[in-house]
Amino acid sequence: MKRYASVNPNQCVACGECAYVCPRKAVSIQKGCYAKVDDTLCVGCGLCERCCPAGCITLIDRDGCSTKGGQDTGRGHSSELCQKGIG
Ligand code: SF4
Ligand code: SF4
Numbered sequence: 001m002k003r004y005a006s007v008n009p010n011q012c013v014a015c016g017e018c019a020y021v022c023p024r025k026a027v028s029i030q031k032g033c034y035a036k037v038d039d040t041l042c043v044g045c046g047l048c049e050r051c052c053p054a055g056c057i058t059l060i061d062r063d064g065c066s067t068k069g070g071q072d073t074g075r076g077h078s079s080e081l082c083q084k085g086i087g
Helices: 017-021 047-051
Strands: 003-007 027-030 034-037 057-061
Touching: 003 034, 017 027, 017 034, 017 047, 047 057
Parallel strands: none
Antiparallel strands: 003 057, 027 034
16 A cells, blocks of 8 residues: 655644654655655655654555544654654
8 A cells, every 4th residue: 555644734843753764765844843745755654653752644545545543642752763763
């Protein structure tokens, strides 16, 4: 299933953790305010979603359906990569 990550800019705290963990360098922090995903680079691996402390990243099927429950599941910082991350 092809997916890409989408950020809710209203919830993003611009910590940069998603950009740090992204293996595709698909995330940039816009004006230091919020993260933005380049969906042409994103491969939908979900690392950023799992690391986001604000729970504001959603994986979306390329046919338009969200695959996330919609709230912070407490899974943040569950991966080894995340534990080395920012903040
Ligand atoms: S889903 Fe993976 S490839 Fe896409 S932005 Fe997140 S970390 Fe990067
Ligand atoms: S990890 Fe979440 S809160 Fe931090 S910059 Fe990325 S989207 Fe924003």
